[in-house]
Amino acid sequence: MIDPQRLLDWRFEETVQAYNERDTTIYNLGIGLGADPMDAGQLRFVTIEKDLLAFPTMAVVLARPPSISADPRSGINRTMVVHGEQGLELLRPLAPAGRVRSAARVSAVVDKGPGKGAVIYVESTLSDDASGAPIARLWSSTFARADGGFGGSSEAPRTPHRIPEGRAPDAVCDLPTFPNQALLYRLNGDLNPLHSDPATARRAGFERPILHGLCTYGVCAHAVLRSYCGYDPARLRGFDLRFSAPVIPGETISVEMWREGEVVSFRALVRARNAKVVDNGRAVVAS
Template sequence: MRHIKKRSQAALSIIIDGSLTFLTLTDGTVLAHRFFIIRSHQMTITIQCPQESSQKIQSNRTLLSSPTPSSPSSSFSNGSIHPRQISAEAEAAMEDSSRVDPQLLLSHKFPEGTYTYTERDVALYALGVGACAHDAVDADELKYVHHESGLRFIQVLPTFAALFSLGAVPLDKDIPGLRFDPRLLLHGQQYIELYRPLPSRATLKNKASVVGLHDKGKAAVLETEVRCFDEGSGELLCMNRITTYLRGAGGFSESSKPYSYSNYPPNQVSAIRIPKEQPFSVFEDQTQPSQALLYRLSGDYNPLHSDPTFAKVAGFSRPILHGLCTLGFAVRAIIKRICRGDSSMVKNILGRFLLHVYPGETLMTEMWIEGSRVIYQTKVKERNRAVLSGA
């Protein structure tokens, strides 16, 4: 088996509050949009390799309940808070409203959810992460969007599985034993295990549970797991584990013996250092100026990726690329150069972002083979900045 780990970097200027996201302007006006965004990911992939990897609301607003989107892809995914947007007094008030009861939280049973997708969703996702963008008949990637025997025979990129967990853990709703201010929430990490190649169409039954809870003093770290079963056969297809940082929700245990609970194997992810020598392989892939507009059709309609005004208020010169889209580009590079085009070699993925990408920028993925692993990092060529790295 070979391991691949990536890190990227991203700081995003938003405040999350329940099912709404708020951006505060200099005059105290608050813009509200219903969306959530990815803040950070670190990605690790295990593969089987060949021998040779707007609505305005006053700042003293009263929040009203609003309908919850029914589509899994339009529900909560992840978010980030820029420290300049929350005053010390406001953050202290948010922290005071946060409470965690481990016993209640760990015993909570999330309702079973359903996620349905078709070949069209699979093909649209592949195009959204750059498949066949520079060669419409690419021998390694045409299989993700076309098959001579019909669309139902197309293959599915492994990172498509990241979409399945959207909305499965409704952190925007009341959960027994967990009270926190959503404006202080950060989605820190997502781990995926694939137990077989994904079918081109399926209806999945998602079973979610809390598998980790840690008291970090000023913050609580919540780990939730979503196991995805084929509705017809009952077969377990994949698993997503989401790590969420809840600022202000820590301190619920004795400081001399902070609470820490995990219910999963401790050795699934190992630490990685980027080698200093020249990479074994480098893959260069330019994203399209319209990349985010295409990727958003897979279900993430966050205006940060499409609305120039919203992006500027958030602190960016223009809309940025979805973090999970960048992850998709990186995994495609590894499949092409290390797995020789065989995506079924990818067995698990762990993702964390560290830096944003602008649509139209060029991604360079550097790869090193080290024993049974492939170590790599992805950089934005135009800015010479690492956006993903790991092994």
């Protein structure tokens, strides 16, 4: 059973990671960039020998702290864990190669009640290792589906962003995923067998391995960068969303977007099975 105070007191060691242009290209390919090899905008992110660009959401996989749910001391049933929310504030463009450092902490533990699960919030800062200059601030929530009822607070620390109502989206971007995409995306470091092993996926209640939430996150950011930023990564300043259902590799993700000034609200659907897979999305884009 979860002990909320133990999680709030959890000590993360600072994590340092050096990465290079090959790592950046693997990330970019893993979220589907380069699917159209004739699209000059996408090629800027996958042509390693020619002014390679880092995709902004790569910040969420660099120097990631160890997963709490993978540690038996947490009391979390790892098999029943899914990514709940992810947020990112970009303070400067990400370089295609470098050495970075992250510092993390558990900011909240929410008890949704017996049979309803728990939500664990983690915040971190990604910085350049040499200069100490911050690159990005990140936050995420983990939904531990089997671990509610430990008597903790039920108050969530964040209010979901509201999608505009009563009008059609200003833009819609359909992006395909591929049957083997989770196997490629896991090369970024998330080796959870939920995304690669059919038996593990079935034990978790899925017919087959599901796409990483952070891969879906990158696909949605691709839709915003393509639709509103002209594939200029420096224009994306913030990117938050809530995962509402898993994506099966091979499905097409349809991202609906509404723009109001520098804020792009969005949600994502898999229309083939009438599923909303992302909700409450908020991107901040510079003009």
